[in-house]
Amino acid sequence: MNKELIEKYNLSEEAVSELERAIQSESDKVRTEYSQKLKVANEELEKLKPHEPTESEVELQKAKLELNQMKLEKSLSEIGIDSSFAQYLKSDIDTNALSESFKGLVTTKQPDFKPNNRGGVGVSKEDFKKMGYDEKAKLYNENPSLYTELSN
Incomplete structure (x- = not known):
């Protein structure tokens, strides 16, 4: 490259070496500047990364x-x-x-809900006496102990 510059531009060896030093100096400045910027950017990145908790x-x-x-x-x-x-x-x-939501759920009744098992039917002796034969037979089949208790 030196020979090409010397021949093409008719430069002396001293001028070519001066040019090379100037070019090297400028490229070193640029490299140093970018290295510093890269270092600052990496430090900022480290600050933003989550750290392991103590x-x-x-x-x-x-x-x-x-x-x-x-x-x-x-x-x-x-x-x-x-x-x-x-x-x-x-x-x-x-x-x-x-x-409040729980209270609303507990107190709200479903209009079409009819419980199947109504424990403690609540038939009194007077109700039993008023029952017809079919109703007494049904009570006997469903709850024989209550039937015997009421019939005595």
């Missing part, structure tokens, strides 16, 4: 979770809901709204 941070987080869980269980107990439901709920729920 043992004390892990213990603190566990303690916070346990405290929130205990608060939730206590608030559920206060509104009359079994505290065992706490494991299925988030700790930041509105327990009063949950209580």
